[in-house]
Amino acid sequence: MEGLDPGAVAWVLASTAMVVFMSLGLGFFYGGLVRRKNVVSTIMLSFVPVALVTLQWVMVGFSLSFGRDVLGGFVGFDSRYVGLAGVGVGEVAEGTGIPLLLYAAFQGAFAAITVGILSSAFAERVRLAGFMLFALLWTTLVYDPVAHWVWGGGLLHRFLVERLGAAPLDFAGGTVVHITSGFAALVLALVIGARRGFGEREFPPHNIPLVLVGTAMLWFGWFGFNAGSALAADFSAANALLVTHVAASSGALAWMLVAWRRGRPGSLGFASGAVAGLVAITPAAGYVDAVSAIVIGAVAGVLGYYMVLYRLRRGLDESLDAWAVHGMNGLWGSIATGIFARSSVGGVGGLLEGNVAQFAAQLVDAAVAIAYTVAVTYAIAVAVDRLVGLRVSETEEYVGLDISQHGEEAYAWGGE
Amino acid sequence: MEGLDPGAVAWVLASTAMVVFMSLGLGFFYGGLVRRKNVVSTIMLSFVPVALVTLQWVMVGFSLSFGRDVLGGFVGFDSRYVGLAGVGVGEVAEGTGIPLLLYAAFQGAFAAITVGILSSAFAERVRLAGFMLFALLWTTLVYDPVAHWVWGGGLLHRFLVERLGAAPLDFAGGTVVHITSGFAALVLALVIGARRGFGEREFPPHNIPLVLVGTAMLWFGWFGFNAGSALAADFSAANALLVTHVAASSGALAWMLVAWRRGRPGSLGFASGAVAGLVAITPAAGYVDAVSAIVIGAVAGVLGYYMVLYRLRRGLDESLDAWAVHGMNGLWGSIATGIFARSSVGGVGGLLEGNVAQFAAQLVDAAVAIAYTVAVTYAIAVAVDRLVGLRVSETEEYVGLDISQHGEEAYAWGGE
Amino acid sequence: MEGLDPGAVAWVLASTAMVVFMSLGLGFFYGGLVRRKNVVSTIMLSFVPVALVTLQWVMVGFSLSFGRDVLGGFVGFDSRYVGLAGVGVGEVAEGTGIPLLLYAAFQGAFAAITVGILSSAFAERVRLAGFMLFALLWTTLVYDPVAHWVWGGGLLHRFLVERLGAAPLDFAGGTVVHITSGFAALVLALVIGARRGFGEREFPPHNIPLVLVGTAMLWFGWFGFNAGSALAADFSAANALLVTHVAASSGALAWMLVAWRRGRPGSLGFASGAVAGLVAITPAAGYVDAVSAIVIGAVAGVLGYYMVLYRLRRGLDESLDAWAVHGMNGLWGSIATGIFARSSVGGVGGLLEGNVAQFAAQLVDAAVAIAYTVAVTYAIAVAVDRLVGLRVSETEEYVGLDISQHGEEAYAWGGE
Amino acid sequence: MKKVEAIIRPERFEQVKKALEEAGYTAMTVYEVRGRGEQRGIELQYRGATIRVDLIPKVKIEIVLESDEDVERVVRIIAENARTGRPGDGRIFIIPVERSIRIRTLEL
Amino acid sequence: MKKVEAIIRPERFEQVKKALEEAGYTAMTVYEVRGRGEQRGIELQYRGATIRVDLIPKVKIEIVLESDEDVERVVRIIAENARTGRPGDGRIFIIPVERSIRIRTLEL
Amino acid sequence: MKKVEAIIRPERFEQVKKALEEAGYTAMTVYEVRGRGEQRGIELQYRGATIRVDLIPKVKIEIVLESDEDVERVVRIIAENARTGRPGDGRIFIIPVERSIRIRTLEL
Ligand SMILES: Nc1ncnc2c1ncn2[C@@H]1O[C@H](COP(=O)(O)OP(=O)(O)O)[C@@H](O)[C@H]1O
Numbered sequence A, B, C: 001m002e003g004l005d006p007g008a009v010a011w012v013l014a015s016t017a018m019v020v021f022m023s024l025g026l027g028f029f030y031g032g033l034v035r036r037k038n039v040v041s042t043i044m045l046s047f048v049p050v051a052l053v054t055l056q057w058v059m060v061g062f063s064l065s066f067g068r069d070v071l072g073g074f075v076g077f078d079s080r081y082v083g084l085a086g087v088g089v090g091e092v093a094e095g096t097g098i099p100l101l102l103y104a105a106f107q108g109a110f111a112a113i114t115v116g117i118l119s120s121a122f123a124e125r126v127r128l129a130g131f132m133l134f135a136l137l138w139t140t141l142v143y144d145p146v147a148h149w150v151w152g153g154g155l156l157h158r159f160l161v162e163r164l165g166a167a168p169l170d171f172a173g174g175t176v177v178h179i180t181s182g183f184a185a186l187v188l189a190l191v192i193g194a195r196r197g198f199g200e201r202e203f204p205p206h207n208i209p210l211v212l213v214g215t216a217m218l219w220f221g222w223f224g225f226n227a228g229s230a231l232a233a234d235f236s237a238a239n240a241l242l243v244t245h246v247a248a249s250s251g252a253l254a255w256m257l258v259a260w261r262r263g264r265p266g267s268l269g270f271a272s273g274a275v276a277g278l279v280a281i282t283p284a285a286g287y288v289d290a291v292s293a294i295v296i297g298a299v300a301g302v303l304g305y306y307m308v309l310y311r312l313r314r315g316l317d318e319s320l321d322a323w324a325v326h327g328m329n330g331l332w333g334s335i336a337t338g339i340f341a342r343s344s345v346g347g348v349g350g351l352l353e354g355n356v357a358q359f360a361a362q363l364v365d366a367a368v369a370i371a372y373t374v375a376v377t378y379a380i381a382v383a384v385d386r387l388v389g390l391r392v393s394e395t396e397e398y399v400g401l402d403i404s405q406h407g408e409e410a411y412a413w414g415g416e
Numbered sequence D, E, F: 001m002k003k004v005e006a007i008i009r010p011e012r013f014e015q016v017k018k019a020l021e022e023a024g025y026t027a028m029t030v031y032e033v034r035g036r037g038e039q040r041g042i043e044l045q046y047r048g049a050t051i052r053v054d055l056i057p058k059v060k061i062e063i064v065l066e067s068d069e070d071v072e073r074v075v076r077i078i079a080e081n082a083r084t085g086r087p088g089d090g091r092i093f094i095i096p097v098e099r100s101i102r103i104r105t106l107e108l
């Protein structure tokens, strides 16, 4: 089989499965955090995008993200990619040893989880219909263009190469996945508004073991997410896997320890810190070494902790902290890549090696992604809200979304 | 290592682990659907077959399924396969790049989950001892012969090749796994009878998050199930993985949407639709493209929905819908393979390419498998019922199977 | 890429992820077994070591375990391994086809789960701070030296080769992981003392489905644990995967059946038996065939059952049976390797092939590991208890560790 | 004013609720309890031995009613719809209530 | 001696508890119940149709008090803090208690 | 007729149940509650600060009895077996019951 590297194929097959698994796992992480009456709904906000975005991706998303530049590189397009109908089964993805169809599947899993992450801001109050329409528009108008800029060689990529002489580094989606979803969540929290009762009373997580089951699935799947992004079973994948695990570990401990100083160290802090570390290492995984990963993870854990405190102090109901954990640590990870990148690891050095251009490229890349995300997310959210309504009625929210949106009760009452 | 393809080995190792994982995961999918008093029992109906069928497989099942034809190809036999004692560690499975022992392990995982699926019809009323005896007999007398016909080159295979000039296509077990287990469940529901109270009152699922945890495990594991069936990390595996994910996605959305028209779209519909799509794509995964997978999955979702309604209307207590979801979509998947197969994907064309013989082969293959399954399952069930009893007493059923069969209470009461 | 075997890399990448997953999964296995008020704490006793030991491993553990002999081979050391700072990304692990960094990551996952296993003895009464200090000291002073002796070519290894002419066989950590953690748990149970109320009243498991979710994760991950230890996607990995599954199956059934004789067969017996079988096959996985695996697993299941009864009769609160299941079956597995090893499988024969030296090597290896573990664990435990305290106060224990150590309530009360 | 406390089989709860509703009694407070009566639970035969399962899950219904006729009627409806004739059908207790306050209106 | 049984909205429980505590009433027994009042639950509009959700989760508070003044005060505190003015605010029932025994001291 | 309502420590429930059973009192209805007494829960010392944990899980036992002697005996059995002597042991309340109906037989 010409051009195929079976080891690479084996690893990316497994990685794709793992990323899908973590996308579903996110539902449990989020679902355990909400009130009992909204757990099914919250899980569905991660599950539904897996299905919905997968179909969008096959029909248009892959083309928009990885097609050849159109509209000056704003997005891509390739008619062969529509429905993947023109892609031969035997075609190899350029520059890799894996089938193009596998590449499409792997990348599609990233698009799906990104929408799952931003559902944080919708938790316990979104209309299912509104969410689904929003998801379709957002993945098409935000995710796909940004993916094209950063990974598809589009506009921003070319701009940075031309102006700064440095291509933005984003190994597995710090910008494409975490900055976009995290900052989208920030905007959405403002558009949809706080849950009724937010700020007046506590909403304690209804099922912490479920959150931790989700955490385990995320931690596991992230190895596919990051090390799979090497698109090969090679030295780079090995490094990515190692630093991913290290950053998760140091993020988890850092959050736990900093929280410990103010009270008791919760498991939710540990879990959030692990995710914070995983997010921060995502763009850096192919470029930094283990010791840097400890630092990147530790900073991520501490940063996440204070960002959660900050958004609570601001009275903002970005309910499950996609912004604090994913958005801000996607940003930190992008910057950290510009600082800690080592030529001996991924062929590019960062600020510590005196490469100011790379550092600048990371900043500009992140800034543009944030600005674009914020603007377009806002527009879509407002439009969807007008069109079909983003938010359930007061009564529906009171009764809970499981019953009002899904007609289901998560844990049967009075059962035998 | 002569003849070994390390990439293929890596992928089939991972796939085997994934199929075992999903076999256990099925227990949570089913276990969340039943009443609280039967959850441990229902999970065990998936767990116990994993252990039991694995031993049967190593001792006789592999030989019966993949040995050389005996009894005119009705089953196979190979004395070297008994206990796998005569298989050299360094032996490669014919026509592949993986060790024969790995091939045996991978195939064994399929046999195990098949029995788990059919436990649907036994839920909340089966005697553990009766179930275990049934499982042993059924896997030996139904699964193994059918596996031999379809995959082991046995009777039916030869018949179809001779008469129709087309070998039945069953990439990962639409017929062997899903038709057999689904139609067996139909028969078993009739033999064992409805749960007491069925039809008079509702049995709401006691723990939907648990169902969704099982769904995540199934979705994940199915990538190993289908893409692993390529027995290589190659173009075919990549295509299988992609179409598997696509069909699951469109199945999930289709079921959800069709249910939405009549009421609120439940998460259980989404989950069942995903499974329906996964079942339907199983025989087709190596032969169809992504757009066909959307259609196959969507039909599966709609079909599953109406089949559940149908069996409810018929007052049939095939409790967890193995027939509606697995049986009928195994059938649909087999037919769909005959329709949508493309020579550019898997080297064989279907009805859409004018290959009527292939279409016919699929129909005959499925029909024979159904007829054989129904007859032999009925005989085994009645025999086991006479011999040791398939059903618990009324009191045991009332108290619940967790206590009566396992002496356990799933969720402690009055605990500290 | 010189010296790299992509198939091997793919499989060890996946295996590492799987071992991390099972390390987290252990938390659910243990967490479901305790009382509701201690579930978060118990899960954290598996989660925290994953993070803590990973950092220790990267900073010193890998060096101590796999560095060149220092102190006469008591431990290893390699300054390049400190922080893995001196290891080139492009370096291949000696004698394998995988990157040295991947080897370090894979081995690190073993160190982490070992600490998780021994937390059994601490359940429902340990101070988090004391546990964390203990974990750091124990992994450094017990795990790392023993790993060096058995796998790093250290003291014991050389001694056995010189005196007996046979190197100890421990394919995936029967001695290094299970004997050390199991016997450490035994010692710890004595040092920390029984839970208040132990022996006076029952502590029924609060959530059996959660235990079974953990079981599924363990079973799945163990394929990476054992078959990944081949460090290649080869015949040996295939054999390891097969016998692992077989031994788990026969262990599960054996425990269930032996328990059945005395009462009803519980799912917890099935799950414990599966783990017992997995433990026992761990050292043997690369050396024995499938039929031997059935025997090894069956003995493990029966042995585990009686060891649990024994420690209960002795009134010992080694709460979650790490000693009975891991310690004693690590020992049995080590001995069984010396009995059942076949030269046709792994190149070395055992007692059944007349190789008495190998059998003796297994016994001495295990005995030394047990003696060393018991002595050093005791010293560390007493020291930590003096220094920061291992046990919570009576009131904290009464209220539960979730609230007292973590400030969290696992399942919200009175929630909406 | 009286409080009717009925402990019934969970599987009969929906039927009881519906019957009450049809008779115009909608207000109620319910919760899951466990209980055993004089039979000391349920006996299972297990390979010769007898195993006693006590503390069977039940549903408890509480309805506060003004008039004695209402009490009479509610008791009858519950009993008729909860009865299977086998042990474990449950009990109804009538407890005096001195006052009842509607929180929404603070009306008595 | 009286037992105050209050069925309130779960989301008001913390507020009620705090208010009681501030007034010096700390002792209480609480549990999760479900209930519906005369409104027969909550109505949802779903694409034209009306769906009734009954048996809404509530919290039940039980406080046994010696004196009638305490009862009066506790009822007032609960009612004031549990009230939203919308259906579903709940009820308070006053039930006679004949005796109370403190297990720790066996004192009455 | 009286209803004995006892709120006890969960860890003493089995002992109480057994003692009641031995004395011939098998019938009971039980459920999980949470509560605090006058001590306002349990105090934990956490690095200098004091943390109060209230609403400790308890088990509530309800037994309806005909005669006053039975009430006396049941109270004594419960109290003796539930007592540890430390705060949190719980309370027993005696509540009047006007009638009791056995659903199975509709007998009073
Ligand atoms: N004396 C009692 N006090 C409190 N609860 C009781 C009493 N008798 C019965 N119950 C409750 O009623 C339920 C059913 O009682 P049971 O005696 O089994 O019914 P039956 O009288 O029809 O046999 C029991 O599970 C228990 O919850």
Ligand SMILES: Nc1ncnc2c1ncn2[C@@H]1O[C@H](COP(=O)(O)OP(=O)(O)O)[C@@H](O)[C@H]1O
Residues within 6 Å of the ligand: D027, D028, D029, D030, D062, D063, D064, D065, D102, D103, D104, D105, E007, E034, E035, E036, E037, E038, E039, E056, E058, E086, E087, E088, E089, E090, E091
């Ligand atoms: N007659 C009653 N008997 C028992 N419980 C009642 C009764 N009336 C109300 N409740 C309880 O009070 C809760 C709130 O009652 P509801 O009637 O909705 O309040 P409101 O009277 O303010 O509309 C109900 O859910 C139910 O639990």
Ligand SMILES: Nc1ncnc2c1ncn2[C@@H]1O[C@H](COP(=O)(O)OP(=O)(O)O)[C@@H](O)[C@H]1O
Residues within 6 Å of the ligand: E027, E028, E029, E030, E062, E063, E064, E065, E102, E103, E104, E105, F007, F034, F035, F036, F037, F038, F039, F056, F058, F086, F087, F088, F089, F090, F091
């Ligand atoms: N006045 C009361 N009203 C209702 N329940 C009470 C009252 N006093 C105590 N309880 C219940 O009894 C439990 C134990 O009470 P507590 O005061 O802690 O015991 P002790 O009096 O022995 O200190 C509490 O958790 C609560 O559930």
